[in-house]
Amino acid sequence: MNKLALSDEILLTIEKPARYIGNEINMARKDSEEIDVRFAMCFPDVYEIGMSYLGIQILYDMFNQWEGVYCERVYSPWVDLDAIMREQNIPLFALESQDPIKKFDFLGITIQYEMCYTNILQILDLSQIPIMANERTEEDPIVIGGGPCTYNPEPLADFFDLFYIGEGETSYKDLIETYRKMKKSGKSRKEFLIQCAQIPGIYVPSLYDVTYHSDGTIKSFEPNIENIPKRVMKQVVKDVSKTYYPSKPVVPFIKVTQDRVVLEIMRGCIRGCRFCQAGMIYRPTRERNVELLKKYAYEMLKNTGYHEISLSSLSSSDYSDLDELLLYLIEEFKGKGVNISLPSLRIDSFSLDVMSKVQDVRKSSLTFAPEAGTQRLRNVINKGLTEEIILEGAGQAFEGGWTKVKLYFMLGLPTETEEDMRGIAELSEKIAERYYQIPKEKRNGKCQIVASSSFFVPKPFTPFQWFSMCTKEEFLNRAKIVNNAMKEQLNKKSIKYNWHEADLTVLEGVLARGDRKLGKTILEAYKNGCLYDSWTEFFHNQYWMDAFEKTGLDINFYTVRQRDFGELLPWDFIDIGVTKEFLIREYKKAEEEIITPNCKTQCSGCGANIFEGGICNEH
Template identity: 70%
Template sequence: MIQLALSDEILMAVDKPARYIGNEWNMVKKDLNDVDIRFVLCFPDVYEIGMSHLGIQILYDMFNKRGDVYCERVYSPWPDLHKIMKEKRIPLFSLETQQPVKTADFLGITIQYEMCYTNILQILDLSDIPFFAKERAQGDPIVIGGGPCVYNPEPLADFFDLFYIGEGETSYDALFDLYKEMKAEGRSRDEFLFAAAKIPGIYVPSLYKTDYKEDGTIASFGPVREGVPVKIKKQVVTDLSGSVYPTKPLVPFIKATQDRVVLEIQRGCIRGCRFCQAGMIYRPNREKNIEVLKAYASEMLKNTGHEEISLSSLSSSDYTDLKELVSFLIDHFKKDGVNISLPSLRIDAFSLDVMSKVQDIRKSSLTFAPEAGSQRMRDVINKGLTEEVILDGAGLAFEGGWQKVKLYFMLGLPTETTEDMQAIAELANKIAVRYYEIPKERRNGKCQITISTSFFVPKPFTPFQWAGMYDRDSYLARAKVVNDAVKAQLNRKSIKYNWHEADVTVLEGILARGDRRIGQALLRVYEKGGIFDSWTEFFDRERWLEAFEECGIDLDFYTTRARSFDEILPWDFIDAGVSKAFLIREWERAMEAKVTPNCRIKCSACGGMQYKGGVCYENKNKI
């Protein structure tokens, strides 16, 4: 049996030692003598969150299918262990081999949300890998980043050797082949990075340079060497049904956030909500073949022993064969005690019927995400949901026995007025009114309506990427408008209102649309003790503000300032599939509160068609 990196004494002293021992069911074991490349895959957050991430499971499976690669995992040590590792100078290790991360060929970090950036620095620090890519030596691992946040990698540019832009399924083989070849030839780190820069989707930040204007905006951005591509093209899997999928996913011992089989039914979304980055960067929408999904479901339940299966997609209701798939899951697995969970479903007669079969109505709540309270605002964000649809859905649900409703909204959207904010409370009230229309004898006491609002953060490659944000006080003032409006409603006793803190919103805004100058401040935050900033109990606003001030970074420049269409944005060198012309058209339509039809109704020529697959080509051969 394997020798653990941590002593019994340490493991007995920390919370949840199972986070650090590996050995999970379906963990891949290989002999280090049989592999050429050791790739440590990292999710920079606590184990229970990282283990729940589908992307990691896909890459782990795909990399390990190669005989010459050993993909190992590492997650962020919780602050209790972090302290011990720092004090005792214990190097960070992978779960599989329990060997130091520093001894691997690659350290691949998935970057899913901005507030994990300090945890990336923690990983580098505990691994004893120099923070800055330019300070790394021949024997240090190649540090590569991927995931949604790399659609603007610039705030992290100094800390990474490479970024992989797009879906991992396409270019990693070429990268591994190149590495193996150059390693055998004894070529240098720089030679490898230069050669890697030519692989589609690979961005080598050290080979690019930014110049700034006096006003702080970008004057020019481009390669510093001949032969390095000017644009990096997002990588997309064209045939998702035929692509690799982990049919033997890892099964953790401790309860992870996602303790179930996850069946990815499609990638991308046909809807085109203008605030939503996922809806843009995962274009074109591609569905997986239903027969493939049925086979995966059976195989994965058998291979894991999980008692629950969940469908994963941005908008499950848009999956063409959803009814057939859900009936299949219920008919085949319900009798074996398997729960079926169906997130992101539109509320209608079909979904309510399905939900009444798979969950306990009395205990479960229904979720609506209108995102905005007024019809005008919903048209601005292109959320094609009408009040009528929401009220009909709620009405059907109430008649069916539900009494708990959760409503999700955003505040701080472009063009938002006081009336739009108040409309959130009014919509909740109308839903409550709908409930009390049911005769008393058929009701089950009061209804419970919970409103949650988050503050909108503009993201790269969305039509709102040019929008100005608000400062912290204005955000909180917006939440107060909603709170006051809730209190003024007739059914206020049936409505509960929660709003998110505004501090993190402002920081997310800086990191999401920041440039290379932000990196130095990130390092300051880490040096001041910032880790697990996505956890409210560890987040410290002062630490961030001090760091920005010390680095001379003007928060308003990155947050409240609206950008113009001709400004060079830090992420403009990426070709994310959606064209700038399309994003500008969508911004303009937003200002006119005009809805754009979804991809299945009418093509809006976003640019996604270049990937030669998915919804763009549906029905094309059937005429």
């Protein structure tokens, strides 16, 4: 192992030094003599969060299978080490080699959540890479962003050389080969970026100019040199059964957020909830072959020593071969203490038989997401769940032995009324009542229901992207109405209610639908001391408010302002396959409270059938 970048003295003074030493089980090791492209893969949050992200594990495994390429990892240093590195001028380093990030060819940053934007600036700053892309020289790494937030990359445009739009298994090989050739022939950084713009899915923000109307809306978004595409098409893996998947994922030395084997069973979602960005940007739905998943499950458990396997997707119960896969896992690992977790299950498509068998391994709480408290509002958001189905599903769960249920709702949805808000408490009460309808001798202790409300943020590429968003005060008032209604319920002792931070949600809304002008605000917030904004104990809303005031930007312009269909949106240059016409149709159906059937039932003509291999090409 290479000499550690941090001295023993420093390691002994910081929390969890194992975050920084590398050398974990299944870590990639390569001979530097055989490497001509070095890629630092970054998750801009603390190690425990970043190590839980499947996307990096997939790309890490893929890159390290390629000859001459060495992919290493880097995460945001926790606040204790951050202070030491600044004080002692220690450059940020990769876990594998402990070499400074500034020596790498590429720094790839996955952008999962808007509230990690100041952490991205921390990564660049501590790496001693110029924060502004236009200040970088031939000696600096190419900084590339990927992940769901790149579906509106504009607030971060000043800080990145490239953005990769879509699934990483498709165009990265072309990108690396282009870099190799141009590096060998002595081409400049600018020449490389121009060449990259020709690669499908690659967006180079410096090659596009934005102009604005007097009211602050976008007037034009155009390439500033010839032969650059006006639109960037997202990249999609056609057959997810014939792509990379890590059979030997890296196993951390310390407990991380998702401390288990993760088995991605499918991509995309058939449901079409109108608030859900993931459900739109990851279309079409593509399933992995069940026999392949059985093989992966066995190999990954064997190669990691984990005793839990999580079946990952946006809607696990919609996977066609779920019963077969679950029964295989239960039989194969019977008596071996392997727990099976099933996130993203729908309350209406639960198999009580399978559920009971999974429970035999280890009991845990069940999570359901009705999203709205009334049928009217569930129709608006296209949730496709009736109260009867919800109560029947909860009842089956209780009869199967579960006593703990988590319910996820959303406040501030378009057209929401006070009746809809109170409906959250009333539905929680009905679910609790369903438990106490079971004969006392068959109950398994007391019923515990935790109802949680997040606040609605209109996200790009959803039918709700044009809608107005609530202010902080409106969000808190709605949470208060629900909380008071909870206290009125007969089974209030069985129900706990909590809600998200409203000021954080407002900022998320600004950054989600923001434009390039926000770059200066993000930089100012970082200079004010903003870091780890998604962590309650480190979030300083006032620092952000000061940054908006200094940079002269109006928060309400990005949040409460209703957009019209003719407005040029900051992300309109990206083509995700799903058409704007479809999104407008869904917007209008929301206003009329009309449900759109799921993709397996009926094709709704969203446009995603341009990508081969998806479920919409099978119907």
